[in-house]
Amino acid sequence: MLMRLEIKKSGRVTVVKSLENRMDAKVAVDFKTEIGRIVGKGDRWIVFDVSEITFVDSSGLGAIVSSLKMVGKEGDLVIAGAGETVLSLFKLTRMDRVFQMFATEKEAVDALAGS
């Protein structure tokens, strides 16, 4: 696997943190595969921690959208820790209107834990 991810569980919430700073075509498939594995286990409340990410291309965005689709209506996938670049990209691409975004991982976990 090319994409290094840190995965931890907090109650019903799974936190997936990217240790890569680029989310592009090279790692998009890995990300989707990992989310698929998590969802396959029945865990559908996912926080994607993007605090290390400084670049996302269209393939990366596509992988995040695809992951949301996998999670489905029975869960949620939210974004945490977006830096300025990722934040503006999400605004530019209107992803901010699709995904809930939290400043920190903790906020995100708290939100999902109580959903």
Place this chain on the structure above:
Amino acid sequence: MISGHPENNRERLLKIVEKGFEITRGRPLPLGATVKRGGINFAVFSKHATLLTLVIFSPDEIEPIIEFPLDPRCNRTGNIWHAFVKGIDPRIQYGYRAAGPSGCDEKFLLFNYDDVLIDPYARALSDGGRCGKYTPPPPVDHEFNWEFDQPLDIHLADSIIYEMHVRGFTIHPSSGVAHPGTFSGIAEKAPYLKDLGVTAVELMPVTEFDETDNLRVHPVTKRPLRNFWGYHPLNFFSPKAGYSCSEELEGPITEFKSMVKTLHEAGIEVILDMVFNHTGEGDKTRQSTSFRGLDNKVYYMMDPDTGEYLNFSGCGNTINCNHPVVRDMILDCLCYWVTEMHVDGFRFDLASIMGRGREGQVLRNPPLLERIAANPVLANTKLIAEAWDAAGLYQVGTFPNWGRWAEWNGKFRDDVRRFVKGDAGMVSALATRLTGSADLYKKSRREPFHSINFVTSHDGFTLKDLVSYDRKHNEINGENCRDGENENLSWNGGEEGPSDSEEIQALRNRQVRNMASILMLSWGVPMILGGDEMGRTQKGNNNAYCQDNEITWVDWDLLEKNRDLFRFFQRLIKFRKMHPVFRRRAFLKDGSEEDLTIAWHGFENDRPDWSENSRSVALCLSGRACPDEIFIINHAHWESQVFEIPSAGEEKRWRRFLDTSLVPPFDISEPGQEPGLENQITYPVGPRSVVVLVAKTAGVL
């Protein structure tokens, strides 16, 4: 939390994506949005953009649902940006945003990231100009059951073209069609066109345009005027949605194809009037919709120093036709209309612009025109140039042609108008026009059928108005009558506009028939302005581009009112089809033995009067190519005159096909059933009349 709970947007997005959704590199070719197995490949050209974003809309939504900036390192090959989007609903609509390098020279590049731009290769734009805005196109993967439809391949020499406006043809309530003003409406009228006898319709622009781009108002009603004609294209691949009765995004494509299929079944070809000389983006003050925002410097001609648009079209911009990328786009477009839409030919608006170089210079061998002429897919496609532009370049007879390009013969129009209204010194010119305009087309190594003959077209007076008005009456166009041609070579017969005088009415009816006869019995390809066969009037408006009303709409009640005129056209067409001599494929060769003899006559046999004061000329066609001899008298003088009739030989007798001085129904006979003449020696020709006699073996009808 940074952003609120976006349930609605999320749900909308999740509706259009599938679980396998992903965005990959994609392919640079073909350009456009191509539906492939499992997804859509997007590819668009921009050399100068540094950021290019694919913008996705849910079906029928105005706001984008999501946008994907393309990575130049991954999603760009050369100057083409591309991506393959897998697992997405093919009913989505899309556009692009583009940004240029920071600090780029705004004289030449006009990027504005706020604009969502139409893909130049888009195949359909929803609801185009009808509401004044475009909505972005869907990717198109169009299936259509053509059954056995194939090109009719009617030889250009055998063609009789009928120019019409899609909406204007059937939008009038009198049309009686189920879907007025649409492609379907034309299909419903196929039996009428077949009955008339034309072999092709030439449709004024059918590609998408914005009807509301006209900013003028009606000077009396103060209501906004529209762009009715459609000579401001937004896109070259998309049939105009407003010409479709379907609400579906792909409806216009299906409906256009159905129309073509129906017309083909009726033996009628479809020629499209394409506007590759400028776009509806207008001058730089107007908002970009496509080309300008994607790559202004490539798509438009501009002054190399100032970046100002060169305006050879008179419409604010000029397409940079001979830039290799633009050339490719035009070729791709033509091939699309031929291969996918089964179109039979094209008329190119202000085609001389297509022979200009990047800085507007007139090219000796324009690559674009050569490529169109030589393109194998277009080998049997009719190519017709409007061989001039709005900057004074006039190439009638000299249009670069490679033996392929035909031309709208503007000189035919002018000379016939002058002759018929009785101008002095027009006899020689008329003789030249009757026999294929050798001065223009033999000289340029072409044949008579490269001359598209016409007396009227959408541009200018209708035939009825040509004999009813001395001057244009364009007041309602809101330009203080500055627009439209001033030199119409028209004559009202003694009173401007409608007249109660029976004498004037009779004169006008005769003049209409005179011009129709000359048009239909000349070598070359006749083109009729739709509606002229039923006496359509535009009330003296000779530039009705902005009149979406009864000025331009064909009033089908006229057909009943002027049944005799329709019959006149119908029989002329039949006569032309019956006698191959009028559809000649080659000029006479100097000095060699020919299968055809043309003998010119005056009042007396063999004594044509070519002098300045002459207003009459007759010709007799005979020989193997013309088994029934045909004698045509063109008499534009205001007094009647007795003409000698040439001898038809002992076994043949002259019969009268038409005499425009006679009152209907005696003005024209059913071809093949012409009544014999008692007097075989002379014929009394009325004032301002055309007479056509045909010699047949005695006893044979």
